[in-house]
Amino acid sequence: MILEEVRKNKVKTVAIIAFFITFVTLCIYFLSLLIFDSVYIAVIFGLTFSIISALVSYYNSDQMILSINNARPATREENLQLNVTLETLCIATGLPKPKLYIMETDAMNAFATGRNPENSVICVTRGLLNSLDKYEMEGVLAHELSHIKNYDILVSTIAIVMVGFVTIIADMASRSLFYRRSNSENNNANAIVMIIGLIFLIISPIFASLLQLAISRNREYLADSSAVEITRNKEGLINALKKIDTLSKPMPEVNKATATIFFSNPYKKQEKDSIWSTHPSTANRIKKLENIK
Amino acid sequence: MTVIIIIVIVIIIAIVLLYNHLVGLNIRCKNAWAGIDNQLKRRYDLIPNLVEVTKGYASHERETLIEVVKARNDEGTLSQRALESEKVSKNVKDLLAVAEQYPDLKANELFKNLQIELTGTEDKIAFARQFYNDSVQKYNTAIMSFPNNILAKIMNYKEKDYFEVKENEKENVKVDLK
Numbered sequence: 001m002i003l004e005e006v007r008k009n010k011v012k013t014v015a016i017i018a019f020f021i022t023f024v025t026l027c028i029y030f031l032s033l034l035i036f037d038s039v040y041i042a043v044i045f046g047l048t049f050s051i052i053s054a055l056v057s058y059y060n061s062d063q064m065i066l067s068i069n070n071a072r073p074a075t076r077e078e079n080l081q082l083n084v085t086l087e088t089l090c091i092a093t094g095l096p097k098p099k100l101y102i103m104e105t106d107a108m109n110a111f112a113t114g115r116n117p118e119n120s121v122i123c124v125t126r127g128l129l130n131s132l133d134k135y136e137m138e139g140v141l142a143h144e145l146s147h148i149k150n151y152d153i154l155v156s157t158i159a160i161v162m163v164g165f166v167t168i169i170a171d172m173a174s175r176s177l178f179y180r181r182s183n184s185e186n187n188n189a190n191a192i193v194m195i196i197g198l199i200f201l202i203i204s205p206i207f208a209s210l211l212q213l214a215i216s217r218n219r220e221y222l223a224d225s226s227a228v229e230i231t232r233n234k235e236g237l238i239n240a241l242k243k244i245d246t247l248s249k250p251m252p253e254v255n256k257a258t259a260t261i262f263f264s265n266p267y268k269k270q271e272k273d274s275i276w277s278t279h280p281s282t283a284n285r286i287k288k289l290e291n292i293k
Numbered sequence: 294m295t296v297i298i299i300i301v302i303v304i305i306i307a308i309v310l311l312y313n314h315l316v317g318l319n320i321r322c323k324n325a326w327a328g329i330d331n332q333l334k335r336r337y338d339l340i341p342n343l344v345e346v347t348k349g350y351a352s353h354e355r356e357t358l359i360e361v362v363k364a365r366n367d368e369g370t371l372s373q374r375a376l377e378s379e380k381v382s383k384n385v386k387d388l389l390a391v392a393e394q395y396p397d398l399k400a401n402e403l404f405k406n407l408q409i410e411l412t413g414t415e416d417k418i419a420f421a422r423q424f425y426n427d428s429v430q431k432y433n434t435a436i437m438s439f440p441n442n443i444l445a446k447i448m449n450y451k452e453k454d455y456f457e458v459k460e461n462e463k464e465n466v467k468v469d470l471k
Contacts, residue, residue: 080406080409080410081409084409084410084412084413085413087413087417088413088416088417088420089420091328091332091417091420091421091424092420092423092424094424
């Protein structure tokens with residue numbers, strides 16, 4: 001079962017990376033075509049840029065996400081209980097211990113990132129650390145560990161970084177289009193190129209957000225039930241969800257691109273599921289957990 | 294002729310796969326055991342600190358713990374070691390519980406950390422034990438079912454013990470206590 005999930009997630013990642021490389025290559029191609037008026041330069045520029053950025057995001061995406069969210073390492077000396085709890089769960093799952101990070105905010109949330117279990121990170125907020133007891137924390141950490149075990153972290157981390165890239169490129173492209181328009185000599189071929197480029201620029205943000213939606217949602221239910229399988233104590237996770245739902249404040253400072261990887265929706269409470277929601281509603285998650293066994 | 298060759302090749306491949314499967318299960322059991330062993334050792338390393346920190350408090354519980362740890366036995370059957378581990382667990386928990394009644398001890402930073410580490414180690418032992426017993430169950434089922442049993446006999450793979458207290462030894466304990 002788990003192996004099947006892992007395989008699916010790896011295929012998804014390859015698909016995302018392939019899509020990303022094609023897309024970025026095309027974007028840069030049109031962009032350089034506008035600037036240099038040479039097909040060769042455009043192709044070379046597009047390919048180099050997209051492959052290098054794909055490699056960089058594969059190896060550094062976890063660090064990028066951590067620094068976007070201002071997380072710092074949680075040492076064993078300062079946060080003994082948290083570290084011991086995580087070590088215990090790692091023994092239960094047979095995973096290597098992920099690096100632990102803390103976000104200094106009163107809001108209650110957590111996320112996991114990285115490209116594989118050997119290079120993984122779990123990050124919790126100060127608010128979560130202060131409000132949850134040992135068993136509730138165990139539930140949340142086990143949920144994040146399941147994301148690591150299933151390779152959900154790989155898909156979501158890569159998607160977040162690549163979607164970020166696409167947004168930046170689209171932004172750059174639209175600026176240069178406007179710049180170019182002011183001093184263009186009325187050329188037919190140039191106009192077609194510009195139209196195609198413009199279409200890409202318009203669909204890119206739409207596609208990016210659809211991609212993000214496809215990744216999360218159902219993964220959360222799966223991670224919840226795997227977490228109970230690890231801790232053999234569903235009350236811990238249920239109580240944690242209830243506490244987060246009633247006590248937590250929204251985290252407006254969270255970068256919009258990284259919202260999907262959080263344990264619960266960082267912006268607002270969610271009443272029910274819809275196709276546009278990045279997270280399942282807390283009520284539905286609790287209901288599903290209570291149905292276990 | 295070709296049919297025979299194909300059959301022989303298929304049989305060889307099957308044997309290789311079965312062999313690898315059994316070896317894999319065996320290694321998993323060994324690793325799982327190493328996991329328990331590590332945590333048991335870790336606990337024995339922590340106990341002297343606990344004894345030291347609680348000096349002057351809960352003298353009766355401390356002495357029982359010291360006695361139990363002195364009788365430490367790293368050899369013996371799995372069942373014996375499981376029994377011993379349970380005894381140590383109980384005594385550590387007793388001592389921690391008694392120490393809770395002393396506010397100045399409870400506020401002691403060293404004691405707090407020890408408490409977290411020791412309770413954590415108890416949890417780790419429990420999880421490692423669960424993981425080990427699951428692995429042994431898979432291994433035992435595999436070497437007893439056909440056709441693995443023939444291969445297991447050739448490889449001299451024997452049934453493994455679970456890390457748990459056997460029923461008859463449990464009764465022995467009760468007699469001891471009387």
